[in-house]
Amino acid sequence: MTLSLIAACGWLVLANVLALLPSRDNHWARAYLLIALGVPLVGWVTWSNGPFVGLLVLAAGASVLRWPLIYLGRWMRRQVRTEAKEQEQEG
Secondary structure, eight states, X not given: OOHHHHHHHHHHHHHHHHHHSOOXXXXXXXXXXXXXXXXXXXXXXXHHHOHHHHHHHHHHHHHHTHHHHHHHHHHHHHHHHHHHHXXXXXX
């Protein structure tokens, strides 16, 4: 097992431990920290182990951080709808 995969497993353990601790802000500050650590980690895993393993690590991280992804998808959908309405009103 490479050092990058060990670090990715450590990230997953850290994420689960942080999820167990109580939080007043619904864990958003911890999610931002995990995202900031996870993005370069996925790049490192992909670079050292190949794209298939990188996609598996990305999927594991996305399953842990699913609510930020859900909110990102909702925000993007609102942006697309707003832009479509603006173009409809212009044309």
